[in-house]
Amino acid sequence: MTLSPRFTLTVGILATLCLAAIIHILVVLSIPRNVQHSAYDNIASYGTDRQFNLLPDVKPGQEVLPDLDPAMKHAACRFQLDDGPVLFDASIPVSFWSIGLFNAAGEAVYSLNNRTAGAERLSMLVLTTQQLSILRENPPENLEDLIVIETPEPISGFALLRAYVPHASRAEEVDGALQAARCGTI
Amino acid sequence: MSETSPQPRIISGETGWYETDLPRVIRPYRSHPLRTLAAISLVLAMASLLGISSAYLVIEREQPLDAVTIGPWHAYPKAGTAEADPYSVAIYTRGAVIPLASGEGLALVAREDSAGHLLDPTCVYRIAGQTPSARLWTLTAVDGRGDLVETLSGRVHVVSQNLLRAPDGTFEITAATAPHSGNWLPLAAEASASDGLRFVLRLYDAPVTTGAALDGVSMPVIERTGCP
Incomplete structure (x- = not known):
């Protein structure tokens, strides 16, 4: 069976948002460890x-x-x-x-x-x-x-x-x- | 030709399932490796873009989340301590900022006037009222990035001990580029509106160094009295 385009789009957007949230958190947490000049x-x-x-x-x-x-x-x-x-x-x-x-x-x-x-x-x-x-x-x-x-x-x-x-x-x-x-x- | 005319659909054997005019839900799925790859890369690229840019925006704004707000003034009593939230940790370590520790005093920052407009270094501001009790306080004008700026007098701050005050202890400071009578806080000599302006009030040896004690204290108001 094939997923409807709308369903595929929704899943894609949700996946993007979840992944974006994870990347956002990782970036914020990694900044203190990667600062050049403390x-x-x-x-x-x-x-x-x-x-x-x-x-x-x-x-x-x-x-x-x-x-x-x-x-x-x-x-x-x-x-x-x-x-x-x-x-x-x-x-x-x-x-x-x-x-x-x-x-x-x-x-x-x-x-x-x-x-x-x-x-x-x-x-x-x-x-x-x-x-x-x-x-x-x-x-x-x-x-x-x-x-x-x-x-x-x-x-x-x-x-x-x-x-x-x-x-x-x-x-x-x-x-x-x-x-x-x-x-x-x- | 007669072969191309619509025929009654007869599903015979396995090949019949690949007919395109079957309802979508029962049509068999054939994967397209390239399309799947493209979809996954698109999701990854968009997620990285969103995640990194949103993190950058939050950090670049330099406004830690757990602010204590009194009128136009914001204080971050927990920033620079072990209890700080991850955003203020990132902001403070990235800027190599050494905060005022709680035993030293408390810094309050204003980026907007009391009416909610962004501060503009070309305008004239009246900062009036009183501060929470402190043994000493200083009021400094910095630009939108937090750096000090050249002023006409060479001075960039006013100190509580040198202020002219009304008999009831309140004060009135005029923040402007050009010299003013009374208490004058010099602003940047050559500034454009895009440079930004912040007022930093540092209370030294103040009892109000914790967030809870800041509720209900009176802080000076910031009024815009004129703009070019």
């Missing part, structure tokens, strides 16, 4: 890992990373927890600063600002659960004062430190504070 890769071009690198000022036409605030200065630090715990230490004398921790996929892991940090000084330790248990056997004396961020897996990622520049005359001071910020071993 934020994690881009940051590597501003200096070596495990130290805060000052990003150039956010100005029209020379934006280093998309979607940054022109009212802020930024410093970024790439780290890999496989190489050991990372200690962030910074003292920035402005009314607002914040730090965000992101994994290599660009997802926020942890974030705080100078009010939630509870102190004028940022001292934050990022390590894996395993590294923390090793560290507890022989704790450094200031461990109690640190903000300790524990991750189950040894993640690779980056930290972005944002500091508000209240006035252009304070820009150099903020630059200095961001350059002096530490991102390294304990």
